[in-house]
Amino acid sequence: MSLAQADLAATGLSAAPDEVLRPAPTSVLPRALGAIGIAALYGLAFLPNDYWFNAILIPFLIMALAGLGLNLLTGYAGLASLGSGAFMSVGAFATYNLLLRAPALPLAASLILGGGFAAAAGVLFGLPSLRIKGFYLAAATLAAQFFLPWLFNQYGWFSNYTTSGSISAPRLVAFGRDLSHPAGRYLLTLTAVVLLTALARNIVRSQTGRNWMAIRDMETAAAVGGIPVGFNKLAAFAVSSFILGIAGALWAFAYLGTVDASSFDLNRSFTILFIIIIGGMGSIAGAFIGSAFVILLPILISHLAESAFGGAVDAGQLQNLEKILFGSLIVILLIKEPHGLTALAAKFRTRLRQWPLKV
């Protein structure tokens, strides 16, 4: 290295301008951690205990997927929606009818087409977003939330004229293997989640994702800058509803085992909104952290309450206590960290990095 080059290196400047423009190399660590995480999740399929699959892992993964779908819409494109549950129901009922009426289709194709129907519904009910924003839009998406489940309940065709209203899901078969046992349903869910997470991650890093964030940060400026605002908003509704639709189908087939419109009510939509707010808006990891919080916390609270007051307090009162505790924890969390658990984790990481020098 010549003296001049060493000088340049010492000042931190690079000699060639194209080197200045080259983006910083992505750290290997997050990718390695991601790969290890996915491998570990697949390894969990060998768990002997069905309780883990049925009560924790499967609902956690599906709700994380739903959170991911809403996060694309709300966290990245800045469009608040309270209709997530409705789009999940579209995916569930569309997949059910595809499996029923087109049995030649493989499971994966039915799921993807079911997501496609949900995307179409998302675009339709996303049309008001071209005119309105904020809470007006959120309240308008409630039209989807009340109309779509009503539609599926009202007309017997959607549920193949079953009298009870809820229908048992057909057998899950992929590549000639029966996936009806808990580990199989877990693997199906996990594979869908991994693939869709990769899709979402790539979309938010593409031109489309940057357009969404520009619209979220300032719509007028984005429009002035030449971004087709209306098209991108509808695209956000489509992609978000596609993911929500697949999550809905998985919720019905891999988790509940029945297709029931009442499992996609307004509370489902609120839960998904909780997931992205608690996990972190505009963050893919946030959907997973938030889902873990929302799924695990009630289980934890009810176990704790059971062991603390079990028998002494009746079940109804215990439920009220749990409700108070859950509500308070949400308020406390929002006060302590309004940007979600992902922001908390990032803060912790920075502190850890600077640890001996600065506490």
Added chain:
Amino acid sequence: MSFFLETLVGGLLAGVMYSLVAIGFVLIYKASGVFNFAQGSMVLFAALTFVTLREAHWSFPAALAVTLAIMVAGAIAIERFVLRSLVNQSDLTLFMATLGLSFVIEGLGQLLMGASVHELDLGIDDVPIQIGFIQVSQFDLVAAATAGALVLILSIFFNFTRTGVSLRAIADDPLAAQSIGIQLPALWRIVWGVAGGVALVAGLLWGARQGVQFSLTLVVLKALPVLIIGGFTSIGGAIVGGLLIGASDSLAEIYVGNLLGGSVSTWFAYVVALVFLLVRPAGLFGERPIERV
């Protein structure tokens, strides 16, 4: 024809009941920009408290006064422990906080006062009376009169008292209002207290109509389309929106419901609101935001 008129008038009067809940929303949204989802829980809590006191043989005015005091105390606690810590957070964060708050209020109300259905008798008979050639429920008339009186009192309060004018200043420009010495936290306490009072009135009327029980919290969902049509920031809009939603809801139940072969009341109001939004994006009387880069 008289059947049509009866349905229409019945719907209009029912709409006034929705307006009562919507007014509580508007008050809080105007003063603090918070979309308060806990309004429904406040309605339930107020009605539960009142009915519990009445069942303990308190007199009507005493129960009313104590319930009001509890609602105001709750408002002060909410301002102190929730809102003050969330100043300057995004609208969505505040909305989620009120959602968490609604869990706490519902849980607390049912923990302390039980989850069973209570009868609430306000001493108004729900009997139809003949006006001209149509029949109208006496109870609905009293409810409408109460709502009208409430709106009158609130508009006098907002337009002619010092506190009311400060509230409008806060709604208009929070920073400018604070810089001339208006105390934001004090006003929040007042406005949440007033919203608690409105919740009490709504809780009494709704509770007398359908019994004091958990489903009272669901009236929130009826109030949302009212808000969309009227605009989130206008009390008069809440009344007009309530009338429109009430009338279209009960007409649709008869005419559209028969056509589709089922009850449409869960979603029809929202579709009306949606169509409305496409024409008037900020509702009838809402403030149209000015966009600048």
